[in-house]
Amino acid sequence: MCSSRVDPEFVISAFMTGVDGVLIAACHPGNCHYVSQNYKTIKRVALLEPLLETFGINKKRLRLEFISAGEGNKFAETIDDMVSLLKELGPSPLSKSKEDK
Numbered sequence: 001m002c003s004s005r006v007d008p009e010f011v012i013s014a015f016m017t018g019v020d021g022v023l024i025a026a027c028h029p030g031n032c033h034y035v036s037q038n039y040k041t042i043k044r045v046a047l048l049e050p051l052l053e054t055f056g057i058n059k060k061r062l063r064l065e066f067i068s069a070g071e072g073n074k075f076a077e078t079i080d081d082m083v084s085l086l087k088e089l090g091p092s093p094l095s096k097s098k099e100d101k
Helices: 008-016 037-054 072-090 094-098
Strands: 024-027 062-067
Touching: 008 024, 008 037, 024 037, 024 072, 037 062, 062 072
Parallel strands: 024 062
Antiparallel strands: none
């Protein structure tokens, strides 16, 4: 699926339900099968970061990474790095508020 199909609503909904982080993997800029759709993804993520912070969500919990289909090692390293970061940050502040209900 193209990264531009990741609607900002999906990201916000995921965080509002208490997920700890969201990773969006996209084609490298200039190498998109759909020409320039990954540039739309870059803009959307840039707009989402300050919005997430208004909800008290650290913008590091949302990550956009450019990974081609032939970069299996990079994909694995990115996943490991994201998991390590989320462990360091701890549970989402919204997952705590959800537990209180």
